Amino acid sequence: MNYQIPEIDLKALFIGHKGENADLFKELLLKMVDEHIGWRQNYQPQDLPVITPFDKDSSSFKNTANHMRSVFDELSSKLRTESMPWHTAGRFWGHMNSETLMPSILAYTSAMLWNGNNVAYESSPGTSQMEEEAGHQLCKMMSYKAGESWGHICADGSIANLEGIWYARNLKSLPLAIKEVAPEHVEGKSEWELLNMSTDEILDLMDKIPEQMDEVKAKSARSGRYLNKLGKWLIPQTKHYSWLKSADIIGVGLDAVEAIDVDSSYHMDIEKLETRIRELAAEQIPVLGVVGVVGSTEEGQIDHIDKMVALREKLQAEGIYFYIHVDAAYGGYARAIFLDENDEFIPYNKIDEVFERNHVFTDKKLQDEWLTEDVYNAFDAMSKVESITIDPHKMGYIPYAAGAIVIRDIRMRDAISYFATYVFEKGADIPALLGAYILEGSKAGATAAAVWTAHKVLPLNVTGYGKLMGASLEGAYRFYNFLKDLKFNVNGKVIICHPLTKPDFNMVDYTFNEEGNTDLERMNKLNHEFFNYSSYVKSDIYSNEFFTSHTDFAIPDYGHSPLEYVKGIGFSEEEWNRVEKVTILRACALSPYAHDPEVFEDYAAKIKNAIQENLEKAVMEI
């Protein structure tokens, strides 16, 4: 169904940090439960209940029900005692979590009552269709071509990343397998040339030999062949551990992983990438693929995907080709902010106009602070890469666990699938056994319902998710500006807050340092203790008034990219080399409320006091 979608009011889409929309939540919850119960009752209404009023009146029934009630008392107590208050409008500035969309919580709950398993169409016709639709919607959000691209929901970003490297590995090996099975199609090509064929060339070639496809696949990397020939997997130096796990699991191995330096603002250095690829080429070592990150989990930075794509085009002319996977687990949904009401990527010079029309930012100054051509160009170029990880459970504001992957060319699916592509439902173009085309097997239909419903309520463009992204970004910039001039007086010492770098996205990193302190270890200790008192570690969660998270930037992972920052706040290069790491406080700004200037101002005063208190406790420990 196509709806006339009204101007979206984000306030109607969350339970509310004080449960303001509990009435609406319960209304829809009970509606969905009642409609489910009615469905049960009316399937073959001639069938009678098997649990009778007498059963329900028996002591064994009552005892069991009371036992269950006791367990729920305990569950409720545990959840209320040991959960994080992400829902707060302005006190939680830590881990990547917040309020999730009321419609997805409700959709998940509703669909769970039917318990569809999207592994097979047979067991979940309704939610399988929703997953297929949601996959195409995510493709459209990446400006992948309709009809040529495909996507699906998976457990999380690590699984999506693993599936990405699985695609890359099997695809890269196909030309070597073709050489064994159908050598006439790659006649005259050297091994180097075979290992540098583009994805398009490989897929076009596979199209020419449909009868031999199974045999070619059987001799591809899936057989165990060629794993050591496929070359290097290049990732940014700020390497997320999921990429190390992936390379381990997929068998190309950690020895095939190389980290490319990031610059002082934590973006992969594309010049260094080029240099390294040329060095490898000189040794006839191919590049299996390059990972660009859209929203790094520690800094929220967005790699220059446009420059990566341009580099590939340049090198392709020289006979060097590499697969590009974009890890946009975190930042993927943010592409919605760049799509206009018709889902077209907005020309740069029209952005102000479109944002204004859709009330994406309440404060144009903050919009201008955030939006750079670099960020814009990076998002634009995502449509040109082979595969992209996007987590609905991050910027999709959908409850855990919902990851996703999209592929630019649906034919890539053959490289990893376990059945011929004709195993599809007639007309529907939906696999009868989705499990044969993806990494996982059984999977909740409820997740698909949660994602599908969220996409229906909030279109994946500037009118829907784009607005939510704007709210989150604006909140992040309010927090960033709040931190910039922040000073505290703690037991006679002045403690100054130093934000790390202007964020590309909604992640704000920062540190506290005592004025004049030149001992980096001491500063690290201060920030670590501050984190302890601003988290579950040393606070009573429910009475703590300010939450944050932390991370370490250490030389083994970051090289010297933090040096500029560390020097800027008063430490010497020697001190950096001595201590070898800097402890960073980290705030993912997801609150859908904190962009509002009045709300933010209210909380700014409160959290300033709370930070003061937590700093006082932290200082006692260093």
Place this chain on the structure above:
Amino acid sequence: MNYQIPEIDLKALFIGHKGENADLFKELLLKMVDEHIGWRQNYQPQDLPVITPFDKDSSSFKNTANHMRSVFDELSSKLRTESMPWHTAGRFWGHMNSETLMPSILAYTSAMLWNGNNVAYESSPGTSQMEEEAGHQLCKMMSYKAGESWGHICADGSIANLEGIWYARNLKSLPLAIKEVAPEHVEGKSEWELLNMSTDEILDLMDKIPEQMDEVKAKSARSGRYLNKLGKWLIPQTKHYSWLKSADIIGVGLDAVEAIDVDSSYHMDIEKLETRIRELAAEQIPVLGVVGVVGSTEEGQIDHIDKMVALREKLQAEGIYFYIHVDAAYGGYARAIFLDENDEFIPYNKIDEVFERNHVFTDKKLQDEWLTEDVYNAFDAMSKVESITIDPHKMGYIPYAAGAIVIRDIRMRDAISYFATYVFEKGADIPALLGAYILEGSKAGATAAAVWTAHKVLPLNVTGYGKLMGASLEGAYRFYNFLKDLKFNVNGKVIICHPLTKPDFNMVDYTFNEEGNTDLERMNKLNHEFFNYSSYVKSDIYSNEFFTSHTDFAIPDYGHSPLEYVKGIGFSEEEWNRVEKVTILRACALSPYAHDPEVFEDYAAKIKNAIQENLEKAVMEI
């Protein structure tokens, strides 16, 4: 908290096929929602609502809320139109799905409101503890030793199986890495000996070189080394496609996978396994591991794990060792039926007594029909294998998606982990970053809550889950016996039902054949059409009165193991060789109500009529 657990009445634990317990479900649902809302309101009660009464009265709010209501009308319609009626007490005899436990649906929904992410303790203290507890409970269900074993929840059985082969691969390669890094510890050992060290020996050896652990790990299979040296991965001939995917993904490759024949009752032939391992040993090809299946997805059969373990002991004395992974995705929870009130494995001669005391079967005859020493011994021996896949979302009656894996020796974790084991919370013995010890990253705390709550309500022994297993098994045997003498008169033809084999578990396979028909293709067509009319394919789901599923046993996967059955129902060996496959109807008997003799008899009459109708339609098409 430890409860006085009353005698469990299963009727109090499900919503009921006619929504009989809708009152109890809604009572607890609203309790949990209200307690969550109260928690939001009372976290820093001085903070005011950010969504005001005026906001809620605005037209943008109302329009957005109405838009959301419209989307839920569509969602509800889609779910009610295109979902399967698994909930029915006696009409659904197909795919592995049914009513799930009311407490887990409720726990999932409740915990989802807090949206914990169990990837990191920091973001989910409560549900991380629940996951750790649930893991230990699953270990206990396998009689793995407390304190020495470990387990966790994962997305599904395919992921658990992949993690199992990841453990096996990395462990098997460690001795080769030790030879590079600390050769003095494996002095004098040949490569063959290194590749045949037992898991215990490897782990003990690793314990001796803690300082070199990281270096050894870096040279293990995770580096990309040795993948072609580790030997064969042996699986039963009825190979589930998840094992082919796993070998592909993990890089040992499909060429390393060998299928061991099953016998005519679809169990791995342990004599053939021995023969094959000896043949390989004669060529100095090691065995990476052997997969035993507890509950095959197509036949519900249970491999002779005891004989597999005994074979390993015998061969170990000859210097041949292999890892054993048990794929009990389906049958894992059934081990609860063999554990007494104190979680001890029940001696065989005490089973009748314990079952009677706990009312596990209502009909002792059916219990005797099912329970064989073979099945008992197979379950008993599970405690001796390295790792086991167990899916809570199958026989745990927990909604999708909830898989799990347990490992006998917690030290195995080091072979795949990405951080030193000291990255644990003090005292809690729970990883600070679970994602560094498992295949996935982000994962729903709600899943852990659902599993934990189910385990709290239903202990994992004969008093809890064991009773539920008994109900399911008894229902399966009622259905099996119902099919055994079933004949239909369709347009003057007699159609006879032929159950496949006496099931080890709650899966009943069967076919229909026209009396006197000797054309196997014709029979296959009949059964396929019968499936079409008994599923979403050619029936209107909601008005169809009998559901089943189907599968094909074809020579490429099954060899000639179906021949005995095929001959038994009147086809010649030539006919089998000509057609090369038999289409099988397949019923997973999960209904928690169909064990009741009165309920079953009521439905037997009804589904007999429904089968008659669907056969009439099917016959028209052949």
